[in-house]
Amino acid sequence: MDQLKNYVEIVKKNIETMNASDYYGKEDDLKRQEEEIEKYERWLKQExxxxxxxxxxxxxxxxxxxxDISFSQLEDVYRKGKS
Structure with a gap:
Protein backbone atom coordinates (compact mmCIF):
# COMPACT_ATOMS: atom_id res chain seq x y z
CA MET A 1 0.00 0.00 0.00
CA ASP A 2 3.04 2.29 0.10
CA GLN A 3 2.74 2.84 -3.66
CA LEU A 4 -0.91 3.82 -3.21
CA LYS A 5 -0.04 6.21 -0.36
CA ASN A 6 2.72 7.79 -2.46
CA TYR A 7 0.30 8.19 -5.35
CA VAL A 8 -2.22 9.97 -3.14
CA GLU A 9 0.52 12.26 -1.80
CA ILE A 10 1.70 13.32 -5.26
CA VAL A 11 -1.91 13.88 -6.38
CA LYS A 12 -2.48 15.98 -3.26
CA LYS A 13 0.65 18.01 -3.93
CA ASN A 14 -0.43 18.47 -7.55
CA ILE A 15 -3.84 19.79 -6.47
CA GLU A 16 -2.15 22.22 -4.09
CA THR A 17 0.26 23.41 -6.79
CA MET A 18 -2.54 23.91 -9.32
CA ASN A 19 -4.51 25.97 -6.79
CA ALA A 20 -1.52 28.02 -5.63
CA SER A 21 -0.93 31.55 -6.81
CA ASP A 22 1.39 31.81 -9.78
CA TYR A 23 5.06 31.69 -8.91
CA TYR A 24 8.35 31.28 -10.73
CA GLY A 25 8.79 27.59 -11.53
CA LYS A 26 5.15 26.61 -11.08
CA GLU A 27 4.93 25.15 -14.59
CA ASP A 28 8.10 23.11 -13.96
CA ASP A 29 6.69 21.84 -10.65
CA LEU A 30 3.44 20.85 -12.37
CA LYS A 31 5.34 19.03 -15.10
CA ARG A 32 7.45 17.08 -12.59
CA GLN A 33 4.34 16.20 -10.60
CA GLU A 34 2.54 15.05 -13.75
CA GLU A 35 5.48 12.77 -14.58
CA GLU A 36 5.30 11.28 -11.09
CA ILE A 37 1.53 10.83 -11.38
CA GLU A 38 1.99 9.05 -14.71
CA LYS A 39 4.55 6.72 -13.14
CA TYR A 40 2.10 5.70 -10.43
CA GLU A 41 -0.73 5.39 -12.94
CA ARG A 42 1.36 2.96 -15.02
CA TRP A 43 1.81 0.93 -11.84
CA LEU A 44 -1.93 1.07 -11.17
CA LYS A 45 -2.72 -0.09 -14.70
CA GLN A 46 -0.54 -3.12 -14.12
CA GLU A 47 -2.41 -3.81 -10.87
CA ASP A 68 -13.46 13.63 0.40
CA ILE A 69 -12.86 9.99 1.36
CA SER A 70 -10.51 8.27 3.79
CA PHE A 71 -7.46 6.25 2.82
CA SER A 72 -9.19 3.10 4.07
CA GLN A 73 -12.05 3.78 1.65
CA LEU A 74 -9.51 4.17 -1.14
CA GLU A 75 -7.93 0.87 -0.10
CA ASP A 76 -11.35 -0.79 -0.40
CA VAL A 77 -11.77 0.54 -3.94
CA TYR A 78 -8.24 -0.61 -4.76
CA ARG A 79 -8.82 -4.11 -3.40
CA LYS A 80 -12.09 -4.44 -5.32
CA GLY A 81 -10.27 -3.37 -8.46
CA LYS A 82 -7.73 -6.14 -8.04
CA SER A 83 -10.25 -8.92 -7.39
Whole structure:
Protein backbone atom coordinates (compact mmCIF):
# COMPACT_ATOMS: atom_id res chain seq x y z
CA MET A 1 0.00 0.00 0.00
CA ASP A 2 3.04 2.29 0.10
CA GLN A 3 2.74 2.84 -3.66
CA LEU A 4 -0.91 3.82 -3.21
CA LYS A 5 -0.04 6.21 -0.36
CA ASN A 6 2.72 7.79 -2.46
CA TYR A 7 0.30 8.19 -5.35
CA VAL A 8 -2.22 9.97 -3.14
CA GLU A 9 0.52 12.26 -1.80
CA ILE A 10 1.70 13.32 -5.26
CA VAL A 11 -1.91 13.88 -6.38
CA LYS A 12 -2.48 15.98 -3.26
CA LYS A 13 0.65 18.01 -3.93
CA ASN A 14 -0.43 18.47 -7.55
CA ILE A 15 -3.84 19.79 -6.47
CA GLU A 16 -2.15 22.22 -4.09
CA THR A 17 0.26 23.41 -6.79
CA MET A 18 -2.54 23.91 -9.32
CA ASN A 19 -4.51 25.97 -6.79
CA ALA A 20 -1.52 28.02 -5.63
CA SER A 21 -0.93 31.55 -6.81
CA ASP A 22 1.39 31.81 -9.78
CA TYR A 23 5.06 31.69 -8.91
CA TYR A 24 8.35 31.28 -10.73
CA GLY A 25 8.79 27.59 -11.53
CA LYS A 26 5.15 26.61 -11.08
CA GLU A 27 4.93 25.15 -14.59
CA ASP A 28 8.10 23.11 -13.96
CA ASP A 29 6.69 21.84 -10.65
CA LEU A 30 3.44 20.85 -12.37
CA LYS A 31 5.34 19.03 -15.10
CA ARG A 32 7.45 17.08 -12.59
CA GLN A 33 4.34 16.20 -10.60
CA GLU A 34 2.54 15.05 -13.75
CA GLU A 35 5.48 12.77 -14.58
CA GLU A 36 5.30 11.28 -11.09
CA ILE A 37 1.53 10.83 -11.38
CA GLU A 38 1.99 9.05 -14.71
CA LYS A 39 4.55 6.72 -13.14
CA TYR A 40 2.10 5.70 -10.43
CA GLU A 41 -0.73 5.39 -12.94
CA ARG A 42 1.36 2.96 -15.02
CA TRP A 43 1.81 0.93 -11.84
CA LEU A 44 -1.93 1.07 -11.17
CA LYS A 45 -2.72 -0.09 -14.70
CA GLN A 46 -0.54 -3.12 -14.12
CA GLU A 47 -2.41 -3.81 -10.87
CA UNK A 48 -5.91 -3.18 -12.22
CA UNK A 49 -8.02 -5.75 -13.98
CA UNK A 50 -9.90 -3.45 -16.34
CA UNK A 51 -9.98 0.11 -17.58
CA UNK A 52 -13.14 0.82 -15.58
CA UNK A 53 -11.52 -0.43 -12.38
CA UNK A 54 -8.45 1.69 -13.10
CA UNK A 55 -10.69 4.75 -13.54
CA UNK A 56 -12.47 3.99 -10.25
CA UNK A 57 -9.17 3.72 -8.39
CA UNK A 58 -7.85 6.98 -9.89
CA UNK A 59 -11.10 8.79 -9.06
CA UNK A 60 -10.97 7.45 -5.50
CA UNK A 61 -7.32 8.51 -5.15
CA UNK A 62 -8.21 12.05 -6.23
CA UNK A 63 -11.12 12.05 -3.76
CA UNK A 64 -8.78 10.84 -1.03
CA UNK A 65 -6.19 13.52 -1.87
CA UNK A 66 -8.94 16.14 -1.73
CA UNK A 67 -10.09 14.84 1.66
CA ASP A 68 -13.46 13.63 0.40
CA ILE A 69 -12.86 9.99 1.36
CA SER A 70 -10.51 8.27 3.79
CA PHE A 71 -7.46 6.25 2.82
CA SER A 72 -9.19 3.10 4.07
CA GLN A 73 -12.05 3.78 1.65
CA LEU A 74 -9.51 4.17 -1.14
CA GLU A 75 -7.93 0.87 -0.10
CA ASP A 76 -11.35 -0.79 -0.40
CA VAL A 77 -11.77 0.54 -3.94
CA TYR A 78 -8.24 -0.61 -4.76
CA ARG A 79 -8.82 -4.11 -3.40
CA LYS A 80 -12.09 -4.44 -5.32
CA GLY A 81 -10.27 -3.37 -8.46
CA LYS A 82 -7.73 -6.14 -8.04
CA SER A 83 -10.25 -8.92 -7.39
Missing amino acids: SVSGDQFDQIVDAAVDCAAG
